[in-house]
Structures are given as C-alpha cells and as structure tokens.
Amino acid sequence: MLAFVGKEILNAMRYRVEMNIEGLYSERANKMRSSEIRELLELSQQPGVISFAGGLPNPDAFPSQQIGEIVSRILKEEGGKALQYGPTAGLREVREGIVNYVKKEGIKAKIDDVFLTVGSQQALDLVGRVFIDEGDVILVGLPTYLGAINAFLAYGAKLVGVPLDENGMRTDLLEEKIKELKDKGEKVKMIYTVPTFQNPAGVELSLERRKEMLEIAEKHGLLIIEDEPYRSLRFEGEPLPSIKSFDENGIVIYMATFSKILAPGFRLAYVVANEEITRKMVIAKQSVDLCTPTFTQLIAYYYIRNGYMERHVPRIIEMYKRKRDIMLDAMEKYFPDSCKWTKPRGGMFVWVELPKHISTIEMFQDAIKEKVAYVHGKAFHVDGSGENTMRLNFTNPSDELIEEGIRRLAKVIKARI
Numbered sequence: 001m002l003a004f005v006g007k008e009i010l011n012a013m014r015y016r017v018e019m020n021i022e023g024l025y026s027e028r029a030n031k032m033r034s035s036e037i038r039e040l041l042e043l044s045q046q047p048g049v050i051s052f053a054g055g056l057p058n059p060d061a062f063p064s065q066q067i068g069e070i071v072s073r074i075l076k077e078e079g080g081k082a083l084q085y086g087p088t089a090g091l092r093e094v095r096e097g098i099v100n101y102v103k104k105e106g107i108k109a110k111i112d113d114v115f116l117t118v119g120s121q122q123a124l125d126l127v128g129r130v131f132i133d134e135g136d137v138i139l140v141g142l143p144t145y146l147g148a149i150n151a152f153l154a155y156g157a158k159l160v161g162v163p164l165d166e167n168g169m170r171t172d173l174l175e176e177k178i179k180e181l182k183d184k185g186e187k188v189k190m191i192y193t194v195p196t197f198q199n200p201a202g203v204e205l206s207l208e209r210r211k212e213m214l215e216i217a218e219k220h221g222l223l224i225i226e227d228e229p230y231r232s233l234r235f236e237g238e239p240l241p242s243i244k245s246f247d248e249n250g251i252v253i254y255m256a257t258f259s260k261i262l263a264p265g266f267r268l269a270y271v272v273a274n275e276e277i278t279r280k281m282v283i284a285k286q287s288v289d290l291c292t293p294t295f296t297q298l299i300a301y302y303y304i305r306n307g308y309m310e311r312h313v314p315r316i317i318e319m320y321k322r323k324r325d326i327m328l329d330a331m332e333k334y335f336p337d338s339c340k341w342t343k344p345r346g347g348m349f350v351w352v353e354l355p356k357h358i359s360t361i362e363m364f365q366d367a368i369k370e371k372v373a374y375v376h377g378k379a380f381h382v383d384g385s386g387e388n389t390m391r392l393n394f395t396n397p398s399d400e401l402i403e404e405g406i407r408r409l410a411k412v413i414k415a416r417i
C-alpha cells in the first residue's frame with residue numbers, strides 16, 4: 001500500500017515538473033519564431049509537388065567529385081589537423097585566403113578583421129548577441145531575408161522596414177525614417193542589407209544608393225550589416241563594388257557564404273569587420289561552438305587554392321541563368337497581365353506581385369492541391385504587408401519542371417483572379 005502511495009505521489013510530482021517547463025523558458029526563447037519557410041518546405045516536399053519554395057541550390061551544382069579528391073588528400077596528409085579543434089576565428093591560412101579573396105572585390109582587410117562562421121546565419125546571430133539590446137531598432141528592407149528577421153527578433157530587436165524598388169532599398173526614405181525614429185527617442189543601431197540579388201526580391205542596390213547608405217549610416221552613427229550570399233551569382237551586368245569597399249571608418253560588417261557557390265551542407269561562411277568588432281564577435285562565438293569545423297574550412301581552402309572555384313562558379317552561373325530564363329519565359333507565357341515580377345540579373349529568386357485583393361497565404365492551399373509551392377511574401381515583411389506577393393526560387397527545380405510548375409501556378413492565380 002505504502003509503495004503504491006509513493007508511486008502515486010512520484011507520478012504526481014513528475015506531472016507538476018512537466019507542467020512547469022513552459023514557465024522556465026527565457027524571455028528570449030519566448031521571442032523565437034520558427035521560420036515560416038521551414039514549415040512550408042515540409043508541405044512542398046510532398047511527392048509530386050514542384051517546389052519554388054526553398055532557397056536551395058541545385059544539387060547538380062555540387063562538385064562532389066573534386067570535393068571527394070580533396071577530402072582524401074586532406075585525410076591522408078593533414079588528418080590530424082582537419083579532425084582536430086581549431087581556433088575560434090578560423091584556421092590562419094583560411095583567414096589569409098579570405099583576405100586575398102575579398103581583395104579582388106576591393107575590400108582591404110587584415111587577417112584580424114576576418115573570421116569564419118558556421119554559415120552566415122550564425123554571423124547574423126552573433127550580430128544579435130553582440131549588438132542588440134531589447135528594443136534596439138534595425139532598419140531592414142521591405143521585404144527582407146526571413147532568417148535575419150528571426151535572428152534579430154530573438155534578441156528583442158525592433159525591426160523597421162524601408163521599401164525597396166528595382167534599385168534596392170529606397171535610400172531617399174531611409175534618412176527620413178532614421179530621423180523620425182530618433183525624434184521619438186528610439187535607439188537606432190544598424191541597417192541590414194542584402195545589396196546584390198536580394199533575398200527575396202532579387203534586386204540589386206544601385207551604386208549611388210550603396211554610397212548613400214554608407215553616408216547616412218556614418219552621419220547617424222549606425223552600423224551596416226552587408227550580407228552578400230549571392231554576389232558571385234551574376235548572370236549579366238557589371239559587378240558593383242561592395243559597401244564594405246568604401247568603408248573607411250569600420251562601420252560595415254560584411255558577410256559572405258560558401259553555401260550558394262560550393263555546398264550549404266558545409267555550413268561555412270566568413271565575416272569581414274573591423275578588428276575590434278571581429279574580436280568581440282569571436283568572443284561571442286566561443287561560447288556558441290568553440291570553433292567552425294576545421295574539416296570544411298580546409299576543404300573550401302584547397303578548393304579555392306587549386307583554382308577549382310574559379311572554374312566552378314561560371315558553371316553554376318550558366319546553369320542558373322538558363323533556369324532563370326526558363327522561368328521568366330514561362331511566366332511571360334502563362335501568367336495573367338495583372339501580375340508583375342522582377343527580372344533578376346543574378347541570384348536565385350523571382351519576386352511576384354499579384355493584384356492587391358489576392359492573398360498568397362490563402363492561395364497556398366490551392367497551389368498545394370495543384371502540386372506547386374512557393375513562399376508567400378508576407379513572411380518577408382516586418383510591417384505585416386506584402387500579402388499579395390510571393391517568392392519563387394528557380395535554382396532548385398529541374399529545367400523540365402520549371403515550366404510545368406509555372407503553368408500550374410498560373411492556373412491557381414487565374415482561378416483566384
């Protein structure tokens with residue numbers, strides 16, 4: 001009997017403990033949102049669905065064979081180093097390699113300005129850890145990259161949107177916005193931008209606006225987070241200098257990733273900032289993961305050093321340009337006249353605007369029934385607007401499926417119109 005009562009009490013206690021876990025979450029954890037895209041991706045992975053939803057590179061663009069050769073050589077000759085812990089900022093030779101790599105883009109950096117991260121997503125999180133206090137304001141594009149929205153919101157940032165047009169963020173509205181916020185006593189800290197082939201809108205920030213954005217940031221004592229995953233994926237037009245290349249005062253935190261030009265599975269990216277900021281972010285990184293995997297750093301290092309990257313990127317560009325053209329041609333053929341869309345000169349996305357009364361959130365279920373998927377545009381708008389917009393990825397589906405997917409999507413849109 002006693003044993004029985006004891007068990008009952010124990011079970012009751014266990015129950016209470018389970019009930020209390022909710023109350024134990026930190027305020028930060030309560031602010032975390034699951035990415036809407038990640039959840040949509042699951043639906044879009046149902047059999048037979050043609051997905052324009054994810055931001056995924058094409059697996060045919062992964063240079064598996066060359067990576068295989070490099071891996072065997074590394075394991076044979078440098079296994080002890082490749083499989084060991086490494087410095088938090090990254091291996092010295094890799095950081096030096098990056099200094100030389102970004103020099104080609106006009107960025108003057110010393111080795112102490114550079115560190116490696118586990119994807120640029122980690123770099124965004126580290127920005128949050130190091131710079132964001134509850135209520136700090138960050139200016140972002142309307143629309144902007146969802147992963148940045150979620151990373152910054154988790155640290156309590158207040159995100160204020162600045163509209164984009166075909167030349168990127170409207171810098172003519174940016175300064176007005178900053179003044180307005182400052183007048184209200186808000187602590188404005190930084191501008192977040194994806195200047196080249198922006199995710200999700202696919203647009204490029206013009207040269208004038210790059211310079212203007214830097215001037216505005218300098219004048220108002222703000223940082224610029226320059227996030228450049230798509231810079232190398234240019235199909236046409238002359239490359240524009242990065243904002244970082246004009247940065248004499250060390251206020252730009254530049255980040256780029258190997259995810260779109262080599263392999264996202266490596267989770268490898270780098271940050272170029274001034275030495276002081278780098279030191280602080282590296283300290284923050286110490287408690288996150290001790291170091292970026294040494295193994296993938298070395299693979300990327302030899303991939304570039306052997307000259308493979310120079311030959312590989314043009315091949316990806318050719319493939320993605322072809323896919324973009326197939327998508328744009330199909331849209332021209334099937335989409336109703338009342339839709340507008342961007343014609344990106346690079347990157348991975350086309351941005352679509354439907355007539356105002358159409359909700360792409362409500363339309364999503366119809367699309368899944370027709371076996372086609374996209375990401376609704378509201379997810380990328382920090383002000384809750386953009387419900388009539390959507391993002392289409394053209395890099396992941398096969399050439400044959402792009403046209404069929406657009407045909408299905410056009411049917412869904414026409415039914416709504």
Ligand SMILES: Cc1ncc(COP(=O)(O)O)c(C=O)c1O
Nearest residue numbers: 055119120121145199257259269
């Ligand atoms: C603008 C932008 N920033 C950062 C990332 C994250 O990239 P990574 O794979 O390096 O974490 C992405 C990925 O899609 C992106 O589009």
